[in-house]
Amino acid sequence: MYRYKLTIEYDGTPFFGWQRQKNLPTIQQFIEEAVQPLTKDLVTIQGAGRTDTGVHALGQVAHFDTDKHLKPFRIQECINAHLANQSISILNVEEVPLTFNARFNAIERRYIYKIINRRAKLSLDNNRAWKITKNIDINLMNSAAQLLKGKHDFSTFRAAGCQSLSPIKTLNNITIERVDDLILIKLFAKSFLYHQVRNIVGSLIKVGTGEWSIDYFHNIFKMCDRKLGAMTAPSHGLYFWNVIYDPKEL
């Protein structure tokens, strides 16, 4: 048995998310079908994270097993050729030890949330960013974001249906940058609760627009009640950026 690690970019707009679903086009399904001409058997691709409908990826990671010993370059070329008309690209393929697991060995996942702060509708960034008309002060957002760093109960930002055993997570870092009307929010953690990134962004924006004070944000965070959090930020502003693994494990 051989194991291969894939690094994957996609525009999530046309897909019903990462995870295979009956009768709906998903990214996992397209990649599984695209690799079949090489593996002959239908393989299962295990992703590092299950992105929702409309969420994009710059560096999703996945792995699959096959009893065929294949050249990584051939796998990459085969999948990309089969997905020529799909907005999915395999950026890299490596053979990895059977101990490597894209999901369970990840030591850090990184997400970017993209906001365009202007009144005019988006042309080039349509479906690629959240357009917010109200003036946003990122200094206020940054002050609020500092409160989230470290190990906390993130129930306020946890969606119903989250399968995590615990709402306790450690946010390694969060940064907010602005260049003209482009705002990028970057989040770093070993793992996230369901919708945690988009729920954090939704509430931080309330602070940035002045609707919420930093104290109010701090209070609703400590209350650990999702009903107190703001709306979930839209999926199309979210990018699964990349995944870090222990170099010893690859």
Place this chain on the structure above:
Amino acid sequence: MYRYKLTIEYDGTPFFGWQRQKNLPTIQQFIEEAVQPLTKDLVTIQGAGRTDTGVHALGQVAHFDTDKHLKPFRIQECINAHLANQSISILNVEEVPLTFNARFNAIERRYIYKIINRRAKLSLDNNRAWKITKNIDINLMNSAAQLLKGKHDFSTFRAAGCQSLSPIKTLNNITIERVDDLILIKLFAKSFLYHQVRNIVGSLIKVGTGEWSIDYFHNIFKMCDRKLGAMTAPSHGLYFWNVIYDPKEL
């Protein structure tokens, strides 16, 4: 009579360029039709530059005249509402003196050419960048680009059908930056010959991939013969970035 200046963003992919054509969708035509509910008469929009099929704009500038005195904000909202389903956005509208001319008063036009240097096909940047597989050394490109700065005969980079009276142009500046596999080439001039930017990029890439020496590039530039230049870089990597006007004229 009143004159209004528009600043316009577009994804050029679905259009047959800027300029109005019979029976083909163009950006000029869509904007002219979108402003009609306010002006009542069909106005003519004069753009600072005529972009080709597939070329994008971050800040195209145009003006039009009307005998209705309108609030700039209302013009912006009206056009954007009518173009809700088109990848065209009006970023700004200003009332300007009748001496202002978007095309003839420009003192500098700025273009960005976007390249992704990797093997895998593009997902998020499909139709938004030129994908080049061969390794590119931007230091070599930068050395060649220095030769283009200033006032020269640019016939080597001038397309057939160019309507400019002279092939002599002044390139104010050209810069080349790289971040990971993204390469941005920025060009600054009062005006450009037809396809000049894309022809310069096509030939600079020959230098960056090592196919041409800097001396060879210098020679073909001095020979002033388009047949010696490399292929025209594809339109979908080109962005009309912005236009500078003399503050006294605006």
